[in-house]
Amino acid sequence: MKHEIGWKEKAKRAAAKEAVKRVEDGFVLGLGSGSTAAYAIREIGKRIREEKLKVWAVPTSYQALLLATENHIPLTTLYEHPEIDLTIDGADQIDAELNMIKGGGGALTREKIVASASKKVIIVADETKLVKKLGVNNCPVPVEVLPFAVSYVAREIEKLGGKPVLRKSESKVGPTVTDNGNFVIDAYFGSIETPDKLRAELKSVSGVIENGLFIHIADIVILGGKEGIREIKKTSI
Ligand code: 5RP
Numbered sequence: 001m002k003h004e005i006g007w008k009e010k011a012k013r014a015a016a017k018e019a020v021k022r023v024e025d026g027f028v029l030g031l032g033s034g035s036t037a038a039y040a041i042r043e044i045g046k047r048i049r050e051e052k053l054k055v056w057a058v059p060t061s062y063q064a065l066l067l068a069t070e071n072h073i074p075l076t077t078l079y080e081h082p083e084i085d086l087t088i089d090g091a092d093q094i095d096a097e098l099n100m101i102k103g104g105g106g107a108l109t110r111e112k113i114v115a116s117a118s119k120k121v122i123i124v125a126d127e128t129k130l131v132k133k134l135g136v137n138n139c140p141v142p143v144e145v146l147p148f149a150v151s152y153v154a155r156e157i158e159k160l161g162g163k164p165v166l167r168k169s170e171s172k173v174g175p176t177v178t179d180n181g182n183f184v185i186d187a188y189f190g191s192i193e194t195p196d197k198l199r200a201e202l203k204s205v206s207g208v209i210e211n212g213l214f215i216h217i218a219d220i221v222i223l224g225g226k227e228g229i230r231e232i233k234k235t236s237i
Pocket of ligand 1: 036089092104105108111
């Protein structure tokens, strides 16, 4: 029996495909992480094969690096290209201001660096990622933490009103270890009223490498839904 893919996967793929249309010859690209960004990476590979598109890419994780290699996407580094033309990435939640929670896949630090180094950032997701307020539906803010500091950071997160949960690895015992050799604390704050303030507060805790609040980073959000795709700009919600 043929396996039917659900609307969400189709929607994610359609959003990714639309974003990849904006890739131009000669671009240095940031490759995001997660299942939606993976559709974009495969689509970039397709354009390279079919159109002889010339691009170089900086991956944001080992997942992105391996997938880019499989798809014969030439790789480069931030050392060589500290300025990136376009990054395409996914998100866990997106609000009306195009602020986001990212890091469900634990790649938040490199994702934030690569996005910050980019002239343009396009976020691709299915429409269920769009929320009125970040943090609703029990969505945590991932915080990458130096292992040495994990208990101290957990206590500081509590002082900020969050419930810290050390992320466990799924197929290895013990904590998740990021591509940078750190731990991830998922910090549950509930609905976040002032995301930029919380971003700055988390950032200022010693031992915190980075947090998953991405504020004023996305330029365009392309959402896939049952009825097709739509592009969101700050004023159109
Ligand atoms: C990884 C991320 C991902 O972009 C985010 O978790 C969304 O993933 P998906 O597209 O699989 O829902 O931030 O750190």
